[in-house]
C-alpha cells in the first residue's frame with residue numbers, strides 16, 4: 114500500500130524484447146513458465162539489477178540463459194524478484210517458473226476459474242499474479258503463448274494475436290499456440306480455455322483483409338450473442354469511416370464469462386466480457402441492456418487503437434485511453450441512435466455519478482498525480498469526465514481540426530506508451546491553438562461553477578452577458594486557476610428564431626461557442642433588435658454547474674424553441690429542479706407540497722408534441738432523480754423528505770396529465786415483433802413512463818398488473834414489475850408478479866439479477882430486511898460480482914430512502930457486507946463502498962451514523978489496500 118507519485122516516473126533499466134509463456138493448466142496447480150528476453154537500456158548502470166513485480170507468487174525455478182541461477186544471485190519475495198550480475202550489454206534470457214492456483218483466486222485478478230473456464234484479467238496489475246514480470250504499461254513486447262491442458266475440459270484454448278497451431282499431443286492432453294506480433298504491455302495479456310460454444314462471422318476491412326470474428330459463450334447461449342456480433346461489425350465499420358482505423362490481426366475474439374469484476378476488458382485480439390454485456394434476446398434483455406451491449410462492444414473494440422496500439426506510459430495516464438475511448442463510444446452510439454437523446458442520457462449519467470464524485474471526498478483530477486491503489490482510479494472522473502474533456506477539445510477546435518489532431522495522434526504515437534501531454538500536443542500542432550489553459554481540465558479536480566447574469570438594452574440593441582467561474586476546493590487542491598470553458602450558446606428571439614449578433618466584445622466567440630477564460634468576463638452582443646432568451650451550455654458543451662436565474666417563462670421558451678434538443682430537455686430540467694427542491698423542503702417541514710402549473714404545462718406540452726421523437730418525450734417526462742435533487746440541495750439532506758416531495762410533484766403532474774398519459778399508454782406501442790432499435794425503444798420508453806404516471810393518478814396496481822401479464826418483451830415486463838413492486842409493494846399483484854417472474858426466469862442468473870435489483874430498490878425502510886432475506890436465497894451467490902452488485906450494490910447506490918434509513922441500519926449493514934466481500938474480492942468491495950461517497954451532505958443524524966459505520970470499516974483487521982484507500986479518503 115505505498116503511495117505512487119507521477120513525479121517519480123522513470124523508464125525501466127531493462128528493455129523487454131520478447132515474451133514466451135507456457136501454461137500447463139491445472140485447476141489448483143497451474144504451471145507457468147515465462148521466458149523473457151531483456152537487454153539493458155543504453156546508459157543504464159551496468160551493475161543495476163533486474164527487478165520484477167509479483168503478487169502472492171512462489172518462485173519454483175529461475176534460469177539465466179538456460180542455466181540455473183544460484184540463490185546468491187537473486188532475492189525473492191511473493192511481491193518481488195531481484196536478479197543481479199546480469200550482462201552489461203548483450204541480451205539475456207530469464208526463465209521463470211511459478212505455480213499458481215486459479216481455483217482459489219477469488220479476487221478475479223490474474224488467472225482464475227469461472228464455471229469451469231480458465232480466464233484472465235490483468236489490468237491494471239493482475240499479470241504479476243501469474244509470473245514475475247515488469248508489470249507496467251510502458252513495457253511492451255510481442256508474446257508467444259503455449260497452452261497445455263486437459264483435452265476434454267478445454268476444447269477451446271485462446272490467447273492474444275493469431276493462432277499458430279494446436280493439437281492433442283498425448284493421452285487426454287491438448288495444446289494450442291498463439292502469437293501476438295503487436296508489442297503490448299502485460300495488462301493486455303489474456304488466456305481463456307474451456308468448453309465453450311462459438312458464434313462466428315467475418316469482417317472485411319477497408320483495405321480488403323478478411324478478419325474472423327468469434328464470440329464464445331456457454332453452450333446453448335449462442336443465439337443470445339447475435340446482437341453483440343452485429344454491434345461488433347458496426348463498430349469495426351464505424352471506426353474505419355469516422356476515425357480511419359482499421360483492424361490489424363486476422364482474428365478478433367470475444368469471450369463472455371459469468372464472473373467478472375467489471376464490464377469488459379480490451380485484451381489485444383481477445384476481449385473478455387462480463388456475460389451481462391454480451392447476451393441478449395427480447396425475452397431476457399431490456400432496451401437498456403441492448404444499448405449497453407452495443408456501447409461496450411464498441412468501447413472495447415475501439416480500444417484496439419486508443420489503448421492498445423497507443424497505450425499509456427503509466428497508470429496516471431489512464432484517461433488517455435479511457436476518456437478518449439468513452440468519447441469514441443459515445444459518438445458511435447450517437448450515430449447509431451438519436452444524438453440528442455444519447456446526449457441527454459450521457460449528461461444524466463455524468464451528473465448522477467461524476468458530479469457527486471467531484472464534489473465529495475473521493476474527488477481527483479482526470480489525470481491524477483498520486484495513487485495508493487490504481488484499481489480505485491477506474492472512476493467516473495477518469496472515464497466520463499475524461500470523455501467530456503475530449504469532447505471539449507472537439508468543440509474548441511471544430512470538427513475538421515479535431516480530426517486532424519486525432520490523425521496526427523495516431524500517426525505520431527502508434528506503438529507508443531504515451532502521455533496526456535503527448536495527446537494534447539497533437540491538437541496544438543494540428544490547429545495552432547495554445548491549449549495550456551485548457552489542460553487545467555486534466556489537472557484541476559472539482560466541477561466548475563459558472564454564474565451567469567444577463568441584460569438587454571433596447572435602445573442600443575445590445576445584449577450583455579456577465580459570467581463568473583469558480584472551481585471548488587477538492588482534496589489536496591485548495592486553490593484553483595480559472596479554466597478555459599467552451600460554452601455553446603444561442604440567442605432565441607420571441608418568434609423562436611435565433612438572433613445573429615452583428616458583433617461581440619469581451620472575449621473570444623467562435624461560431625456558437627463562447628470562450629470563458631477569465632474568472633469574470635462580460636460579453637456584449639450588438640445588433641440585437643429585440644430581447645432574446647439566452648440558451649447557454651447547449652449540448653452540455655462544458656461539464657459545469659451553471660447558475661443562471663432564468664425566469665420560468667424564459668425556460669419554457671427555450672424548452673419550446675431551441676434548435677438544440679438537448680437544451681430543450683435541459684430547460685425542462687431547470688424548470689423542474691427548483692420545484693423539486695422546494696417540495697423536499699416543504700415535505701421536511703411538514704408543509705403541503707405544491708407544483709408550479711407552468712412546469713406541468715411545459716412537461717405535458719413536450720409529452721404531447723408529435724414533432725418530437727418519443728425517446729425525447731420520455732426523457733422530458735422523466736424528472737430529475739432523488740439523487741439529483743440531493744445533489745442540488747447540497748447539504749443537510751433528508752432522503753425521506755426528498756422522496757416525499759418528489760412523489761408529491763409526480764402525483765400532481767400525473768393528476769393533471771392523466772388524459773395524455775392514458776393516450777400515450779394506449780398509442781405508443783411499436784408495431785410487430787420486438788426489435789431493439791432506438792425508435793422502437795423510444796416508443797416503449799414513452800409508453801412506460803406514461804404507465805408510471807398512471808400508477809400515481811389511478812392509485813391502483815391494476816393497469817401495471819395488466820401490462821405485466823400482456824408484455825411480450827423484457828423491457829415492458831421489467832418496467833411493469835418495477836412499478837408493481839415499487840408503487841404497491843404490499844399488493845397481491847406485486848407478490849404474484851415477483852413470484853411468477855422468478856419461476857419463469859429461474860436458471861437465468863442475468864434475469865434473476867433484475868429480480869434482485871427491483872426488490873433492492875423498493876423505497877422505504879423495509880428494503881433492508883428484504884435485501885437481507887434475498888441474500889439467503891440460494892440464487893444469491895456471494896462470490897459472483899453480478900449477483901453482489903445487483904442486490905447489495907443496487908441497494909446502496911440506488912435506494913436513497915431504503916439505504917439511508919434514519920436509524921443508520923443501512924450503513925451498518927453495508928459495513929458488514931464490505932468486510933465480508935473484501936476478504937474475497939477487494940476490488941468489488943472497494944467499488945461498492947464508494948456508494949457512501951456523499952455521506953457528508955446528509956443531515957447530521959444520518960451523517961453521524963454513516964461516519965460510525967465507515968469508522969468500523971477503517972478499524973477492521975486485514976483490510977485490503979483497495980478498501981483502506983477508499984475508506985481513509987472518505988473519512989479524511
Ligand code: B3K
Pocket residue numbers: 236237375377378379412413416435488491
Ligand atoms: N480497461 C478495462 C477496465 C479495467 C479495470 C481494472 N480494474 C475496461 C475498459 O475500460 O474498457
Ligand code: ZN
Pocket residue numbers: 412416434435438
Ligand atoms: Zn475502457
